[in-house]
Amino acid sequence: MSKKVLVAYASKAGATAGIAGAIGTELTARGHDVDVLDVNRVKNVTQYDVVILGSALYIRRWRRDAVRFLRHNADALRGRQVWLFHSGPVGPDKDQAQDMPPAVRRLAQDIGATPAVTFAGSLEPDTARGFLARRLASSDLAGDSRDWTKIRAWATGISTAVEAPEHSTNHRPATTRSRKHATRPPAGHFLG
Numbered sequence: 001m002s003k004k005v006l007v008a009y010a011s012k013a014g015a016t017a018g019i020a021g022a023i024g025t026e027l028t029a030r031g032h033d034v035d036v037l038d039v040n041r042v043k044n045v046t047q048y049d050v051v052i053l054g055s056a057l058y059i060r061r062w063r064r065d066a067v068r069f070l071r072h073n074a075d076a077l078r079g080r081q082v083w084l085f086h087s088g089p090v091g092p093d094k095d096q097a098q099d100m101p102p103a104v105r106r107l108a109q110d111i112g113a114t115p116a117v118t119f120a121g122s123l124e125p126d127t128a129r130g131f132l133a134r135r136l137a138s139s140d141l142a143g144d145s146r147d148w149t150k151i152r153a154w155a156t157g158i159s160t161a162v163e164a165p166e167h168s169t170n171h172r173p174a175t176t177r178s179r180k181h182a183t184r185p186p187a188g189h190f191l192g
């Protein structure tokens with residue numbers, strides 16, 4: 001059965017926005033009524049059956065706007081089907097699952113959402129903003145590591161899960177369930 005779906009994202013350089021767009025396209029193709037919005041443009045989550053939220057990772061943190069969205073909408077999100085993702089790892093670490101920042105983990109637990117899935121990100125000289133980003137974008141981390149097959153498969157899993165008659169809230173598709181207590185990645189490129 002078709003659902004009203006929000007795909008909200010917090011992106012600085014556009015990579016996470018692109019992932020959100022791909023998720024939206026997949027869910028639309030599967031018959032759902034989907035809005036893909038910058039998290040700052042979301043007015044009211046209560047009109048949605050399903051909420052998907054994604055943030056870029058910067059220095060192991062989510063974008064402030066995404067955290068604020070979770071905090072401000074916690075009551076409404078508690079009664080909805082919520083999936084989370086973050087986009088970050090690039091270069092040699094692109095397949096390394098990333099921990100949820102502690103504040104995000106607490107909020108996710110509070111609303112009953114399962115942990116965020118990690119999608120590889122993108123770091124391009126053309127879109128890098130700021131000294132550090134430009135420096136990293138001219139290193140071996142540069143390039144688009146986004147895995148569109150994995151992203152589409154995750155969206156397909158959500159579609160299947162929310163259509164299932166026995167679906168209860170906030171269950172991540174089994175194929176993409178991430179480890180609840182993912183091991184911390186080695187201090188690497190983004191911490192010096």
Ligand SMILES: Cc1cc2nc3c(=O)[nH]c(=O)nc-3n(C[C@H](O)[C@H](O)[C@H](O)COP(=O)(O)O)c2cc1C
Pocket residue numbers: 010011012013014015016017056057058059060061087088089090098120121122123132133134136190
């Ligand atoms: C200064 C800086 C810090 C970053 N920190 C992290 C990090 O802690 N963890 C991670 O996985 N990726 C990190 N990244 C990679 C970004 O998350 C990646 O480029 C992401 O796709 C950017 O998303 P956006 O284009 O939507 O802003 C960092 C990138 C930059 C430029």
